[in-house]
Amino acid sequence: MISMAFKKRALLPPLIIIVAIALVVLLGMLRPQLPMRSMERPAVLVEIQEAQAEDINLLVSGQGNVMAKHTTSLVTQVSGQVIEIAPNFHNGGYFNKGDMIIKIDPQDYQVALQNAKANLAQAKAALAEESARAKVAKEEWESLQLGEIPALGLREPQVASAVAAVQSAEAAVAKAQRDLDRTVIRAPFAGLLQNKNVDLGQFVNQSNQVAQMMGTEIAEVRVPLSDRDLAYLQLPSKDQESDFPRVRLSSFVAGEKYEWQGRLVRSEGVLDSNSRVIYGVVEIKDPYNREGQTHEEILRFGRFVQLEIEGKYVENVFRVPRYALNTDGNLWLVDEERRLKRQHVEVLRAEENQVIINEGLEAGDKVVLTQLANALPSMKVRLPGDPLPQQMERPKAEQDDTAVAAKDASDEAGE
Structure with missing residues (x-):
């Protein structure tokens, strides 16, 4: 009898726990379930840039060394x-x-000049003498009335020789004077x-x-231009300076950045056989400020400079950060319902940090800048400043009831 009573008391706690759990399950089944709203995927926060149309001059970058034109x-x-x-x-x-x-010692050349002048005077005197003799011979011949005077009778060969001697002496004087002048070397x-x-x-x-x-009047910079660069430039074809593209040059001098202004005046006309580029020539006037304060800082020969050449003028284009463009050449836009939209665009030019787009965008379009790993068309997004999305969860009262029932069952089992 004692063993039977002990067995009954030992089985009592497990039975109480089983009954309690059964009651909880039964209450849950009998209680009407509250309708659950579908859980929506949280909207992704994205950064955008509003597209703004611009009219700009395309810029072509380059670099080169400054050198004298002459x-x-x-x-x-x-x-x-x-x-x-x-x-x-x-x-x-x-x-x-x-x-x-x-200046070179001129004494020897001064003497040579004096000798040349003396020889010239002698030659001129000889010419005058021969000319006088020819005149006398002509008069004598005419007085005799012997007909036509022969050239030898007029002493024409002697006169011609004297004339040649004068011309030779004049040339010698000119050479001696030139040599004397050359003793002074001038800039x-x-x-x-x-x-x-x-x-x-x-x-x-x-x-x-x-x-x-x-020469310090004009400096030059040879800048290599690729075929792609040439597509954005209007190379000068006239002699009017106003038609030459403007160029901005920059470099660091003693730790400070300075800029200079120049013009792209010509191209060298042939492709380099090794690099397959054509060289343009940029001119900078008065690089050493010898004609006044032309530049903020002297542009010394040999300095390495960066250049930005003003290219063709384009209208109604858009600048977008380069990282916003997908590998397939598309952009993600955000529509009025805060959903993603894939947009194909035409890139006019890709630069180091941005792309210039001429087709596919309109002013006011919201271009997504955030890098989205699993972006899909029509995916919901939110912008900075938008309210957080409403997300449903089970009512708190239901959670509290379940927790209380489980706690009661645990307490009874402990007794």
């Missing part, structure tokens, strides 16, 4: 000792057109001196290089 080597045309040099005869010295650079144009090779007291021979002169 560069020449100064060489001696006569020999002699250098007896004078200009105070600024050193590398980097500035000269104006016609300034004296060096052929305004520029700065480089590669100085002679100095005061040095003896120089004919054709010795004295220095190199680089």
Whole structure:
């Protein structure tokens, strides 16, 4: 009897738990279920850019080194000792057109000029004498009335020889004067001196290089242009400066960025056989500010610069960040219902950070900038500032009832 009573008491707690669970399930089945609203996928937050139509000049970028348009080597045309040099005869010295650079001892050439002039005077005297003799011979012949006068009788050969002697003497004087003038080497144009090779007291021979002169009136930059670049440029075809495309040059000087203005004046006309590009030539006036404060900073020869060339003028185009364009050449737009729309566009030009679109967009279109991994047409999105989407969940009262029932069952089992 005792064992039977003990077994009954041992089975009582499990039975209570089973009955409690059955009651909870039964109550849940008998209680009317509240209608559940379908759970919607949360709308994705995206960043957009509103498309704005623009009229712009396309820009072509390039780079190159600044160099002088005119560069020449100064060489001696006569020999002699250098007896004078200009105070600024050193590398980097500035000269104006016609300034004296060096002077060679002129004494020998002055003597040569005097001799040439003396020879010319003698030749002219001989010519005058022969001309007088010819005149006398003609008068004597005519007085004798012997008919036509022969050329030899008029001393024409002697006169011609005297004339030739005068012309030769005049040429010798001109050469002697030219040699004397060449003892002074002058600047052929305004520029700065480089590669100085002679100095005061040095003896120089004919054709010795004295220095190199680089013109400072105009600087040039050769910029390589690809076929794609040429499509966006209007290369100059006239001599009117107003038709030359404007160019902005930039570089860092002592840690600060400076800019200069120039013009694309011509192309070199042939493709480079190695790089397959054509070189355009940009000119910059007065790079060394010798005619005034033309530029904020001197543009020195040899400086490496970045260039932006003003290209063709295009109307009603749109700039969009390059990363917004999908690999298939489409953009995602957001319509009025906040849903995605795939839009095909025509790209006029792709630049480093943006694309220029000329077809497929209209002013006011909302272009998606956010990178969407699983974007689909008509997918719901929201924009910054939009309210959060309404999402349904089970009523809180139902959750509380279930939790209370489970707690009661657990308490009874513990007893």
